[in-house]
Amino acid sequence: MREAVAAGVVVEVFLVPGAGPELEQLAAGLPVTWVSQSVLEAIAETRTPQGIVGSCRWEPASLSAALPGGGPASVLLEAISDPGNAGTIIRTADAAGAAGVLLTTGSVDPTNGKCVRASAGSLFHLPVAVETSIHEARSAIDPSRMTFAVATGDAELDLFDWLGSVPEQQSICWVFGAEASGVSDQARALADVQVRIPLFGRAESLNVAAAAAVCLYADAGRQRGKLK
Amino acid sequence: MREAVAAGVVVEVFLVPGAGPELEQLAAGLPVTWVSQSVLEAIAETRTPQGIVGSCRWEPASLSAALPGGGPASVLLEAISDPGNAGTIIRTADAAGAAGVLLTTGSVDPTNGKCVRASAGSLFHLPVAVETSIHEARSAIDPSRMTFAVATGDAELDLFDWLGSVPEQQSICWVFGAEASGVSDQARALADVQVRIPLFGRAESLNVAAAAAVCLYADAGRQRGKLK
Numbered sequence: 494m495r496e497a498v499a500a501g502v503v504v505e506v507f508l509v510p511g512a513g514p515e516l517e518q519l520a521a522g523l524p525v526t527w528v529s530q531s532v533l534e535a536i537a538e539t540r541t542p543q544g545i546v547g548s549c550r551w552e553p554a555s556l557s558a559a560l561p562g563g564g565p566a567s568v569l570l571e572a573i574s575d576p577g578n579a580g581t582i583i584r585t586a587d588a589a590g591a592a593g594v595l596l597t598t599g600s601v602d603p604t605n606g607k608c609v610r611a612s613a614g615s616l617f618h619l620p621v622a623v624e625t626s627i628h629e630a631r632s633a634i635d636p637s638r639m640t641f642a643v644a645t646g647d648a649e650l651d652l653f654d655w656l657g658s659v660p661e662q663q664s665i666c667w668v669f670g671a672e673a674s675g676v677s678d679q680a681r682a683l684a685d686v687q688v689r690i691p692l693f694g695r696a697e698s699l700n701v702a703a704a705a706a707v708c709l710y711a712d713a714g715r716q717r718g719k720l721k
Numbered sequence: 722m723r724e725a726v727a728a729g730v731v732v733e734v735f736l737v738p739g740a741g742p743e744l745e746q747l748a749a750g751l752p753v754t755w756v757s758q759s760v761l762e763a764i765a766e767t768r769t770p771q772g773i774v775g776s777c778r779w780e781p782a783s784l785s786a787a788l789p790g791g792g793p794a795s796v797l798l799e800a801i802s803d804p805g806n807a808g809t810i811i812r813t814a815d816a817a818g819a820a821g822v823l824l825t826t827g828s829v830d831p832t833n834g835k836c837v838r839a840s841a842g843s844l845f846h847l848p849v850a851v852e853t854s855i856h857e858a859r860s861a862i863d864p865s866r867m868t869f870a871v872a873t874g875d876a877e878l879d880l881f882d883w884l885g886s887v888p889e890q891q892s893i894c895w896v897f898g899a900e901a902s903g904v905s906d907q908a909r910a911l912a913d914v915q916v917r918i919p920l921f922g923r924a925e926s927l928n929v930a931a932a933a934a935v936c937l938y939a940d941a942g943r944q945r946g947k948l949k
Contacts, residue, residue, distance in 0.1 A: 581931060588920045694819070696812055721949055
């Protein structure tokens, strides 16, 4: 909630009487509707809302805003249906300095309550495009400035072996697929490169949000000259 | 389920009639109890179990098994109460080749159904110790072989700046705290080093499981000579 207020996207606030001065201060200057705890719970879609709920303005970004190419990375999520994973990846993309996130048709709606909460405000920090397709995103990329990199556990190329060879000024569009089914054949066919995160133990794969964190921070390290 | 069978820890299987040859084959050689879909759902604690549930044998590891020191990293989770985060971190630790995971008193029970599912079998792959304390873990470490590194967003030292200077043969015990409260004062006081993951965008922090993924894979990269 604090993050949404800071981002200037809150249009209306619902407060419980007696919520305390801190929450009332958070709502200062915004239209407030006073509600009971049970109404707040119904609005918040969670069992333990923290005394305040905000209604926020959000608009999906354009393809070009989420995928500027050159400079910071972009993240393309293909059919990611778990809202917690999608929100966590949006948060991680923000933290890692990515330019934007794109969700293909068939992915979760990023305004899903669980996704918004998992994004911890980042949904309002960087451009997030929805209802895009692998083909549309691929077509929007200038290959001389941005590499279309598909992360998949069965790729031959090790993420770290590959990343070390990518020039610092080249940017990357990272493509992640749903955990159960992985990336589509279409994504593989359109990829400039397919890479896998090395598995050193006995795990068969990584959670997709963990995989995104590894790739995006390894890439941030590369762009700052930290990788060999 | 497949992971648990492969790990040899399943002691009994519950199957729904008509679950199909694939699931029946998975249960081959194990004691099977046939149950209705509604009973299976009650046992599985999920709304959409996949036709099979296994009862597994699991024992917490000793402190020394989870924290051998020298070689691979260990992961110490301080008061991590979210089962999804704990399970995802156990899975990521396994993937990154960590030696083991420790949970302090006050953390979630790793046999919690959500934690087991989030670990995707990794709970059965590497030693996981429970009911430990920061002090107990710190005392078990030989500082000449293992560094007690506390990850916290307010540290001055950048993870990547620090890691590049750690000798490849030195191993690290990574300490992560709960998202809301962070690591304890005790953990900070006992730390050899406190490091932060750099935040390049506008996110105020990372999800703890994403933070663990970044640290553990950066460390795996360091141990393999990939970091500058």
